[in-house]
Amino acid sequence: SPPPHVSLVKVEVVRAKLLEQKFKLFFRVDNRDDDDLTVRGLIYKVTLSDFVLTEGESNEWLTVPPRSHAVFKVTVRTNLWPQIRDVVQMLKNPDRPVPYRLEG
Template structure:
């Protein structure tokens, strides 16, 4: 049986290289996505399209090079708006960038939501925003972002009204 001899300097070099590679896959903090504008686009058949302005904030010490973003927004358990884009800006380390994305609102989803709102008009709106950001660098990682909460309905204040 043949024995393979490996020198100590080679083993030391291999250990250093493995340690360096392990440091490349450090933690990636999720970027923040904020809606900055909404604009209705012309209706297309039974689908309303909405242009959404986004601000992408990078809290990491390295630049983000994204290759795609997919967003969905639901209200009261109804999937409402969906969209995707591959036209994303470069986001510098500890910086931000602006992007635009077109989301679609299907007529059926809108009708389902209106039906639920009519049944419970005083209940708060539950929203859920989900986004998937696919990065080119570092290391072709996929980030999933999610935000959920509720929006309280506005109530008319009629308690102080007086008749004259």
């Protein structure tokens, strides 16, 4: 059976304070199989441009129907103060794609 495909479809800034930023990550999980896919958690590392935005683990469960997709939402807190201006600039312009890498 073909493996599921996971992509990061959206990063939303929830709050950006001096020493703590809160983001909501939206992961799309594509089930390319003919059976239900149960996701029992997601271990992820998201790199924006050339720095790590966040890494961690979500223990949420999600069932994706056959040949369908579902969105996995993860709220993360981080301290990107040294890079916060770059991050906010990157996320401010929705027309310009942000280079990112997702490991999961």
